[in-house]
Amino acid sequence: MNISNSRRIVIKIGSALIAPDQDGCRARYLLTIAQFIVRCRAMGKEVVLVSSGSVAAGSHLFPEDAKNSSVVLKKAMAAAGQTEMMATWDRFFDFPSAQILLTHGDLRDLERYNSIRETIFTLLEHGILPIINENDAVTTDELKVGDNDNLSAMVAAAADADVLLMCSDVDGLYDKNPNLHEDAQLIPQVSEISEDIYAMAGCATSQVGTGGMKTKIEAAEKATSHGISTYIVNGFKESTFEQLLAGNNPGTVFLPYDVPMHSQQHWMTHTASEQGEIIVEHSYAEELKDHAEPLGAENISDVRGEFAVGDTILVRTEKGERLAKATTNYSSCLLNFLAEQEQTSDNGHLQESIGPVISEQDIAILEKS
Numbered sequence: 001m002n003i004s005n006s007r008r009i010v011i012k013i014g015s016a017l018i019a020p021d022q023d024g025c026r027a028r029y030l031l032t033i034a035q036f037i038v039r040c041r042a043m044g045k046e047v048v049l050v051s052s053g054s055v056a057a058g059s060h061l062f063p064e065d066a067k068n069s070s071v072v073l074k075k076a077m078a079a080a081g082q083t084e085m086m087a088t089w090d091r092f093f094d095f096p097s098a099q100i101l102l103t104h105g106d107l108r109d110l111e112r113y114n115s116i117r118e119t120i121f122t123l124l125e126h127g128i129l130p131i132i133n134e135n136d137a138v139t140t141d142e143l144k145v146g147d148n149d150n151l152s153a154m155v156a157a158a159a160d161a162d163v164l165l166m167c168s169d170v171d172g173l174y175d176k177n178p179n180l181h182e183d184a185q186l187i188p189q190v191s192e193i194s195e196d197i198y199a200m201a202g203c204a205t206s207q208v209g210t211g212g213m214k215t216k217i218e219a220a221e222k223a224t225s226h227g228i229s230t231y232i233v234n235g236f237k238e239s240t241f242e243q244l245l246a247g248n249n250p251g252t253v254f255l256p257y258d259v260p261m262h263s264q265q266h267w268m269t270h271t272a273s274e275q276g277e278i279i280v281e282h283s284y285a286e287e288l289k290d291h292a293e294p295l296g297a298e299n300i301s302d303v304r305g306e307f308a309v310g311d312t313i314l315v316r317t318e319k320g321e322r323l324a325k326a327t328t329n330y331s332s333c334l335l336n337f338l339a340e341q342e343q344t345s346d347n348g349h350l351q352e353s354i355g356p357v358i359s360e361q362d363i364a365i366l367e368k369s
């Protein structure tokens, strides 16, 4: 899938494009990107924008703290920069845009995730451009995604996009960081994201970027497993957008999986984070390596952490191997109670009398890392 034959595109814009000199938002690169968005929409494509840059855009409002990079200050910069950034985007368009600010706390809760999906779909139906960013001003370590590459992939999956376009400050993925190695070679196409691909990726070297190539590859893995073609391109160059509109690849394209994951399994694997763990006996672990099987209480050897009914949990072997993510039909509290009953009284039959702790359709088997 390329831009010219796509139906719904998520475009992610890195901070360096928004505030290249960290002196407020600049139109220098955004004008070309805005024109690209306008042209995509004119071609009948739906566009969702994930825009980084609130911290970079807001930093000039705190001149005396230029060298202070405390989390508290960054949140204040984000809060102030976000309005400046939205106002800048809005100036380029003669159609309405809408701001959605998210944390991982929102995305990993299935009810809120579905509510985000509905909002995005309703905005698109009404011709309104959703502009999404992490809600940096309120988020905490526990609640944040932490980088907009991964956020954009979660948004692309939630929006049922067919293309994710990450606009950065380099031409694409190189075999090593091109800002540190003159002989770095651009990789035009990645058909499988292996450890070798991760090994090529270094951190951000700019003042404003977060995550560098590593988070872009993580994002590509999330998106391609949902069947979404993923591009990393250079947002500084006008020719990038001409080439994309012509159906060409001006950077690196990550090919989508032939058989994409089912939506709920994708959400569990790539968006939800586990609230606790269920350790399973060897016989069940062996079956699970082959295919998803309902988990009965009698196959559980330990329950770790506190989780409620419907929470996502990690299924592990007794040796610590990660087997699957799953949503549980029972809370950790009830499972611990049943285990205690089995040990201390004759009520062991209680374990057999309850239904599966995890149902077959709620299991996402993890690939071996």
Ligand SMILES: Nc1ncnc2c1ncn2[C@@H]1O[C@H](COP(=O)(O)OP(=O)(O)O)[C@@H](O)[C@H]1O
Pocket: 013, 014, 015, 016, 052, 149, 167, 168, 169, 170, 172, 173, 174, 175, 176, 177, 178, 179, 200, 201, 202, 203, 204, 205, 206, 208, 209, 210, 211, 212, 213
């Ligand atoms: N193998 C690589 N190929 C390309 N860029 C790389 C690589 N390893 C590290 N980088 C760095 O990643 C940066 C892009 O990531 P980042 O600064 O986070 O940008 P953005 O703001 O667009 O998310 C590049 O400027 C480069 O310094």
Ligand SMILES: N[C@@H](CCC(=O)OP(=O)(O)O)C(=O)O
Pocket: 013, 014, 015, 016, 051, 052, 053, 054, 055, 056, 078, 133, 134, 136, 146, 147, 148, 149, 208, 209, 210, 211, 212
């Ligand atoms: N949410 C942050 C962006 C974090 C981020 O991932 O930045 P970038 O690496 O430039 O895409 C902000 O708006 O400043």
